[in-house]
Amino acid sequence: MSRPTINMLLSGVGGQGVVLASFVLSHVAMAEGYDVKQSEVHGMSQRGGSVTSHFRFGDKVWAPLVSPGAADILMAFESLEALRYINWIKKGGLLVYNAQKINPSPVAAGLATYPEDIDGKIAAAWPRVQCVKANELAAKAGTVKSANVVMLGAVSPALPFAQETWEAVIRKAVPPKSVDVNMEAFRLGVATAAQPEATCATGA
Amino acid sequence: MAINVEQEHVAEIISGNEAIARGAWEAGVKLASAYPGTPSTEILEEMAHYTGVYSEWSPNEKVAMEVAIGASMAGGRALVCMKHVGLNVAADPFFSAAYIGVKGGLVVVSADDPGMHSSQDEQDNRNFGKFARVPVIEPSDSGEAKDYMVMSYDLSEKFDTPVLFRTTTRTSHSKSIVTFGDRTETEPVTKLDRDWNKYVMMPGNAIARHVIVEQRVKALEEYADDCPFNRIEMGDPKIGIICSGSAYGYTREALPDASYLKLGMTYPLPKKMIEKFRSMVDKMYIVEELDPFIEDAIKLMGIKIDGGKELNSLLGEISPRSVAQSLDKGGVPGVNDSLLVDLMAPVEGLPNRPPTLCPGCSHRGVFVILKKLRVFVSGDIGCYTMGALEPFSAVHASTCMGASISMAHGIAKVQEAEAPKAAGARPDYRNKVVGIIGDSTFYHSGVTSLMDVAYNKGNTLTIIVDNNTTAMTGGQDNPGTGKTLLGQPSESVDLVALVKALGIKRVQTITDPFDLELVEKIIREELEADEPSVVITKYPCVLEFKVKRPIYQVDPELCIGCKHCLKAGCMALNLTIDANGDRKVEIDPAQCNGCGICAQLCKEDAINRPVAEGGNA
Numbered sequence: 001m002s003r004p005t006i007n008m009l010l011s012g013v014g015g016q017g018v019v020l021a022s023f024v025l026s027h028v029a030m031a032e033g034y035d036v037k038q039s040e041v042h043g044m045s046q047r048g049g050s051v052t053s054h055f056r057f058g059d060k061v062w063a064p065l066v067s068p069g070a071a072d073i074l075m076a077f078e079s080l081e082a083l084r085y086i087n088w089i090k091k092g093g094l095l096v097y098n099a100q101k102i103n104p105s106p107v108a109a110g111l112a113t114y115p116e117d118i119d120g121k122i123a124a125a126w127p128r129v130q131c132v133k134a135n136e137l138a139a140k141a142g143t144v145k146s147a148n149v150v151m152l153g154a155v156s157p158a159l160p161f162a163q164e165t166w167e168a169v170i171r172k173a174v175p176p177k178s179v180d181v182n183m184e185a186f187r188l189g190v191a192t193a194a195q196p197e198a199t200c201a202t203g204a
Numbered sequence: 205m206a207i208n209v210e211q212e213h214v215a216e217i218i219s220g221n222e223a224i225a226r227g228a229w230e231a232g233v234k235l236a237s238a239y240p241g242t243p244s245t246e247i248l249e250e251m252a253h254y255t256g257v258y259s260e261w262s263p264n265e266k267v268a269m270e271v272a273i274g275a276s277m278a279g280g281r282a283l284v285c286m287k288h289v290g291l292n293v294a295a296d297p298f299f300s301a302a303y304i305g306v307k308g309g310l311v312v313v314s315a316d317d318p319g320m321h322s323s324q325d326e327q328d329n330r331n332f333g334k335f336a337r338v339p340v341i342e343p344s345d346s347g348e349a350k351d352y353m354v355m356s357y358d359l360s361e362k363f364d365t366p367v368l369f370r371t372t373t374r375t376s377h378s379k380s381i382v383t384f385g386d387r388t389e390t391e392p393v394t395k396l397d398r399d400w401n402k403y404v405m406m407p408g409n410a411i412a413r414h415v416i417v418e419q420r421v422k423a424l425e426e427y428a429d430d431c432p433f434n435r436i437e438m439g440d441p442k443i444g445i446i447c448s449g450s451a452y453g454y455t456r457e458a459l460p461d462a463s464y465l466k467l468g469m470t471y472p473l474p475k476k477m478i479e480k481f482r483s484m485v486d487k488m489y490i491v492e493e494l495d496p497f498i499e500d501a502i503k504l505m506g507i508k509i510d511g512g513k514e515l516n517s518l519l520g521e522i523s524p525r526s527v528a529q530s531l532d533k534g535g536v537p538g539v540n541d542s543l544l545v546d547l548m549a550p551v552e553g554l555p556n557r558p559p560t561l562c563p564g565c566s567h568r569g570v571f572v573i574l575k576k577l578r579v580f581v582s583g584d585i586g587c588y589t590m591g592a593l594e595p596f597s598a599v600h601a602s603t604c605m606g607a608s609i610s611m612a613h614g615i616a617k618v619q620e621a622e623a624p625k626a627a628g629a630r631p632d633y634r635n636k637v638v639g640i641i642g643d644s645t646f647y648h649s650g651v652t653s654l655m656d657v658a659y660n661k662g663n664t665l666t667i668i669v670d671n672n673t674t675a676m677t678g679g680q681d682n683p684g685t686g687k688t689l690l691g692q693p694s695e696s697v698d699l700v701a702l703v704k705a706l707g708i709k710r711v712q713t714i715t716d717p718f719d720l721e722l723v724e725k726i727i728r729e730e731l732e733a734d735e736p737s738v739v740i741t742k743y744p745c746v747l748e749f750k751v752k753r754p755i756y757q758v759d760p761e762l763c764i765g766c767k768h769c770l771k772a773g774c775m776a777l778n779l780t781i782d783a784n785g786d787r788k789v790e791i792d793p794a795q796c797n798g799c800g801i802c803a804q805l806c807k808e809d810a811i812n813r814p815v816a817e818g819g820n821a
Contacts, residue, residue, distance in 0.1 A: 013557065026217050026379060036217055037345070037453075039378035041243075041321045047559035047587065048775050063453035064345070064378035067525040069545040080554060087548040105560035108777050109595040110770040112555035125551065144794075 153189020227353025564797025
């Protein structure tokens with residue numbers, strides 16, 4: 001009995017910890033006995049640009065790329081980068097996104113505007129959405145830098161991996177002195193997924 | 205996140221680049237050299253963690269290639285890595301290495317960038333293999349990258365040839381599971397051969413070597429038919445696919461039941477194997493990224509194919525979906541439905557998120573001033589290429605590494621020829637052409653360009669923005685940083701002395717490139733000078749050296765929302781609308797790095813450092 005390949009696209013902004021989150025995901029999947037392929041692009045994207053990472057696992061995975069319209073899960077670390085890639089999710093698929101908003105450089109230069117009511121736009125565009133206030137939860141865990149690990153916690157119930165495996169891999173992946181903070185961040189992410197919010201739109 | 209180096213028989217999930225380093229180490233490589241370039245950079249960064257290998261950042265790819273050729277000639281296995289355009293720089297020694305052959309195995313990694321994620325072109329470097337008569341090896345994933353690397357050293361020594369190991373951004377940067385092996389120690393290098401006929405490429409010897417090179421290609425063609433790099437995987441015999449590299453995984457995904465001839469060696473091609481595969485399948489297609497490299501060769505063999513490049517684009521990166529769509533459109537049955545679904549229209553009108561200069565970047569002030577002075581700026585390759593983007597729009601040309609200075613010289617020379625200056629007339633500073641280049645790129649190939657300016661009585665301004673690192677590729681050391689790849693303290697180039705030694709008499713150094721008044725004054729002085737000159741800005745990269753300065757904040761009482769400060773093009777600035785509906789700028793304290801450029805641009809004196817934090821601003 002073969003297990004189908006699961007496709008996950010991660011999107012965000014350079015510096016948000018998308019690479020570390022991908023590292024954790026792929027090591028958890030490998031520890032759980034899956035074949036894994038993962039792909040991200042370095043270079044220009046590092047300087048505040050849009051960043052994506054492709055993560056796939058299953059019994060046998062051929063290609064490292066998720067295809068548009070075929071993502072089981074879109075995990076977006078920033079709201080605009082959720083909306084940008086929303087059509088990559090397959091029918092019935094899940095969007096988990098961080099409510100954080102980061103201005104792209106054309107907005108910072110006054111040449112474009114950040115979309116208004118982006119949470120409302122996301123909720124209108126996709127039926128299965130889980131919005132995470134990852135930065136708030138990360139601050140509660142000890143540092144806002146652990147927002148990426150909060151996001152991993154929030155997405156974890158949607159993936160077939162054991163809690164112990166997640167924790168063991170995170171322990172290995174983060175600097176020793178920040179293990180406790182990151183464990184707490186992960187737990188807060190898991191907890192928020194138990195009572196998911198479909199939107200972070202104000203007034204909703 | 206570092207992998208556990210030198211451990212054996214463990215499985216790890218690693219990138220293609222990490223796998224290449226691992227494979228080279230297992231093959232007993234003694235020397236590795238490179239110049240950083242996306243997507244190849246991580247190979248040498250990883251290599252430096254292994255013991256038993258001497259690794260270095262060379263000043264450019266040509267030097268790196270020559271260092272590796274020397275190591276091979278001495279009998280050590282050698283690795284040299286570069287991005288695709290780096291092989292253009294290193295082409296001269298590469299072609300001669302093909303004639304000379306090897307003593308210790310020599311593998312040249314070319315990491316190509318289809319889709320131009322971080323490059324100025326998307327040349328297909330498999331052509332270099334054919335051009336130089338050197339075998340081309342292409343892995344499909346990290347596992348193959350490691351195994352093929354080990355096999356490539358045996359191939360190199362068996363056929364007395366360098367091997368061109370060609371990856372793409374996807375194979376270099378994608379991760380998959382690899383099982384580690386042991387290191388095979390090679391013979392120690394004890395004495396140098398004096399093999400005049402083989403090592404001295406003067407005409408008489410080269411003529412004889414060319415005969416050997418062509419014989420070698422024939423021998424490699426025979427080897428290709430029965431070698432561990434190429435394999436037939438029979439599925440449904442109705443459809444046969446020939447592919448290599450990342451196209452293999454994409455096509456397996458798009459057409460799971462077809463038969464495959466999977467090529468790990470794409471030059472020279474296995475003619476008998478292709479003929480055999482053709483006879484085993486009803487229809488035969490070729491799926492490849494960029495050039496029809498395999499296709500053209502197969503057509504020249506007179507073997508019939510049912511579809512190739514007319515299905516797939518010559519442009520950009522292919523993907524499982526693009527392969528599925530092209531095969532489906534070509535009438536190939538059995539295409540994976542999930543890759544053909546209609547997509548929801550993308551959300552329109554979203555602002556782009558291009559890369560940008562970091563908050564606190566030491567290049568920012570120079571671009572603010574260059575824009576203000578409206579001069580023509582010939583740019584180069586590095587973070588400062590982003591000076592071409594809005595809101596600076598202050599770089600008007602960018603060609604290749606080192607070209608800023610020499611192109612500016614060419615522009616100035618034709619201007620001078622068209623409009624000779626009246627005797628005694630003051631030059632208009634706006635007519636002076638500016639070349640701008642970073643420290644690492646200057647050492648790479650700007651030095652000879654500047655020598656040309658001095659020697660040929662040019663009249664340009666060269667700005668060297670020295671941030672003490674190779675920033676765009678992630679902060680690698682270079683001949684100016686005083687540290688080697690292996691972490692040893694070293695000599696660092698005296699940049700001012702070097703520039704003067706080239707024959708440039710006017711050199712000014714700016715140690716506070718955030719002082720706009722100072723930057724403008726010095727650039728104006730040098731633009732007005734009637735001779736070639738150099739301005740050096742010297743300040744460490746904010747990202748690499750984690751520079752911290754007291755941050756700024758906006759006084760909302762004084763801010764009138766005029767947007768002058770936004771000319772700084774800084775991500776830390778946010779234009780907002782306050783409760784009264786007035787436009788105000790805010791500074792994100794998490795992103796601000798205290799460079800103060802926005803404060804100097806503000807005409808209302810609304811941006812200052814909080815007194816408690818930093819004292820006088």
